[in-house]
Amino acid sequence: MLGVERILVAITQDEGAAFVLEKAVILANAADAKLEVIHVVYESLADLSVQAVEKDQTLKTFILSAAESWLEDQLDGVRHKVKSLDSATLWNKDAWQGILHAAEVSQSDLIIKATNIEEDRALSIRTPQDWNLLRHTTIPVMLVKPSAWIKAPIIMAAIDALNEDQFELSKKVLIEADQLASILGGELAIVCSYPLLEPWAGQAAVGIDFQQLRDDIERVARKAIAKLTDAANVSFNYLYIEEGRPAMRLRSLADETQAEILVMGTVGRTGVKSFVIGNTSETILQYTQCDVVVLR
CATH class of the missing domain: 3.40.50.620 (HUPs)
Incomplete structure (x- = not known):
């Protein structure tokens, strides 16, 4: 910014x-x-x-x-x-x-x-x-x-910390959100979500410790977020590592924290795919009710 x-x-x-x-x-x-x-x-x-x-x-x-x-x-x-x-x-x-x-x-x-x-x-x-x-x-x-905008707003950065291919985009999102927080005298909240681990049941789930799996994912996510924040040279006030659909979790967190601005990244598409509604970024935009900054 x-x-x-x-x-x-x-x-x-x-x-x-x-x-x-x-x-x-x-x-x-x-x-x-x-x-x-x-x-x-x-x-x-x-x-x-x-x-x-x-x-x-x-x-x-x-x-x-x-x-x-x-x-x-x-x-x-x-x-x-x-x-x-x-x-x-x-x-x-x-x-x-x-x-x-x-x-x-x-x-x-x-x-x-x-x-x-x-x-x-x-x-x-x-x-x-x-x-x-x-x-x-x-x-x-x-x-x-x-x-x-309200005074001292929450600026929420939605990143895909578990996807190494999106490292630079997530870094850009963090920098943008941090600068907005600085400009508006607000606080930075980082959100990283991952898919539900138990959408099904059956023989394949026998013996799986889902809580241990969640703990492992959170540990990896925290390490990845630390790497990203170091690279972006930003500090944060709140960190949310959430299980669930990104659009649903972001909407809930934005409502709970009363976030003023959500900063997120989206991967550009070309050709026929550029006209298809339904990717994660577009779904998030459908469900959030705060101001949104979209980066590529």
Whole structure:
């Protein structure tokens, strides 16, 4: 986070815009970074036919002008708070494509975007725009709730310490989470989960000491986490080594600790697989209700 030079902030025309900007300003000042704030326009034309909008350039210009005016109103009280702030209103049917194009053009290092979470549902569904943004981005993305950060927040780092192939990604997650904890005056909690050991019963389970197996796994995990924290040069306040599905355990721990931000890594996919929902990272995103930073 502290190595970020330019942050792209995507806001929408709702009451949450001010909170998104507030969070972006905090991070920009901590990183001494420049802000690029964009507003992607298109969905607001639901009452008009696509053909009418595309053909009527005057109407399109009017809509963009109105959106630009709204954006400037939002930024009036923000520009003096950061060292540099650029803004743009973009016309794109798919907001995620507009965001990624703007990030590429501005050479941004981080994308911050508001996300709407249905608090009353057991399963927190993020929008298709969020999914597509996360699947296609090459830079970190922070999805934030339209609410202010609390003082001294818990920053949760979800790592796969038992997977040596993910050492560098887990290290990156720890560094990012530690820096966020430092910026926000919070505490770092590390979470490492492993699959359930007794999902079945039968002859194959006879003679297995599952508690001893759990103890062995925890010992290996603690050793791996110590290696990771040494490599990342971070210290932590809380450590959770949990048995169970990562998505379920992370949601429970985030609720129990009232974590403000979850930092996690995801392995990028290409081709047909990039369109498949259901990998661990996407499942975690479905079930967590705090702000989330996704790294690759």
